[in-house]
Amino acid sequence: MKAVRIATRQSPLALWQARHVASLLSQVHPGLECTLVEMTTAGDRFLSAPLSTVGGKGLFVKEIEQSLLDGRADLAVHSLKDMTSVLPAGLLLAAVPKREDPRDAFCSPEGLSLELLPKGARVGTSSLRRSCILRSRRPDLEIISLRGNVQTRLARTRELGLHGAVLAFAGLKRLGLETEITEVLPTSISLPAVGQGVLAIQCRTEDAVVRGLLAALEDDTTRVAVTAERAYMARLEGGCTVPLAGHATVEGGTVRLRGLVGRPDGSKVVEGERSGPVETALAVGEALAEELLSRGAAEILRDFGRASPVPES
Numbered sequence: 365m366k367a368v369r370i371a372t373r374q375s376p377l378a379l380w381q382a383r384h385v386a387s388l389l390s391q392v393h394p395g396l397e398c399t400l401v402e403m404t405t406a407g408d409r410f411l412s413a414p415l416s417t418v419g420g421k422g423l424f425v426k427e428i429e430q431s432l433l434d435g436r437a438d439l440a441v442h443s444l445k446d447m448t449s450v451l452p453a454g455l456l457l458a459a460v461p462k463r464e465d466p467r468d469a470f471c472s473p474e475g476l477s478l479e480l481l482p483k484g485a486r487v488g489t490s491s492l493r494r495s496c497i498l499r500s501r502r503p504d505l506e507i508i509s510l511r512g513n514v515q516t517r518l519a520r521t522r523e524l525g526l527h528g529a530v531l532a533f534a535g536l537k538r539l540g541l542e543t544e545i546t547e548v549l550p551t552s553i554s555l556p557a558v559g560q561g562v563l564a565i566q567c568r569t570e571d572a573v574v575r576g577l578l579a580a581l582e583d584d585t586t587r588v589a590v591t592a593e594r595a596y597m598a599r600l601e602g603g604c605t606v607p608l609a610g611h612a613t614v615e616g617g618t619v620r621l622r623g624l625v626g627r628p629d630g631s632k633v634v635e636g637e638r639s640g641p642v643e644t645a646l647a648v649g650e651a652l653a654e655e656l657l658s659r660g661a662a663e664i665l666r667d668f669g670r671a672s673p674v675p676e677s
């Protein structure tokens with residue numbers, strides 16, 4: 365194979381990620397030509413509404429996945445965090461490269477840390493998970509909805525005079541915006557989203573040639589973590605519509621998964637942790653989901669987990 369077409373969104377972060385994968389691919393397969401197929405998704409179009417009300421995840425990936433199914437592109441690069449737990453028939457997560465730092469980061473124009481925020485401080489985020497976690501730790505905080513790409517959210521934070529905003533470290537780093545970070549939040553404070561910091565490279569299941577090319581980008585440790593996190597998410601049927609966090613680490617043949625489900629206002633959170641041999645990553649994920657469900661997550665999902673209809677474009 366001489367050339368591959370890479371489907372991507374047009375946001376600066378998505379383009380960085382697609383170019384990064386193109387560069388990794390041409391390093392491991394010298395002479396391979398990579399071209400980008402840039403697309404706009406529903407998630408990019410409904411920027412005015414909070415993510416949770418426009419229908420959550422899938423929004424950023426559906427059109428891209430369709431381009432693979434239609435044969436307009438050979439592979440697609442996504443943020444794994446944006447992907448639904450069930451992939452469309454005929455497509456697969458062919459490779460996950462080594463994970464970037466998965467933590468959340470606090471960006472405060474005033475240089476404040478979370479700890480130093482005054483009572484009633486206003487903090488921006490578009491994510492139900494981040495709102496829930498922030499409010500559960502600091503019920504006095506006022507959460508302001510921020511949508512749009514990373515640069516837009518940082519600009520809005522200043523325009524609105526917010527005390528700060530929480531964004532993914534990985535996105536800020538990839539865009540060279542680490543200087544905006546005033547505090548990297550430990551996972552014990554802000555448990556990351558399932559798949560945060562991981563790039564997902566997707567292709568057609570039947571395309572053995574592209575699968576062969578992508579195999580070289582696979583990172584086994586990342587795959588174990590992702591397997592546990594996504595099995596957990598699948599069992600909880602969580603999209604962006606309920607506050608859901610899940611993060612796995614791998615050390616010495618053991619995968620350790622921590623999870624959190626909560627109410628959007630942080631008035632209730634259910635948290636837990638499970639470990640097991642890396643070969644049992646899937647079962648570890650399912651077991652943690654079952655445990656959280658039985659300890660109160662089922663009730664939270666019943667009250668808050670309904671996806672709102674996606675508006676017509």
Ligand SMILES: NCc1[nH]cc(CCC(=O)O)c1CC(=O)O
Pocket residue numbers: 443444445446514530531532534535559560561562563
């Ligand atoms: N839905 C937006 C999104 N999807 C992936 C990332 C960050 C990069 C990553 O987690 O890999 C972001 C931005 C953010 O949450 O601040």
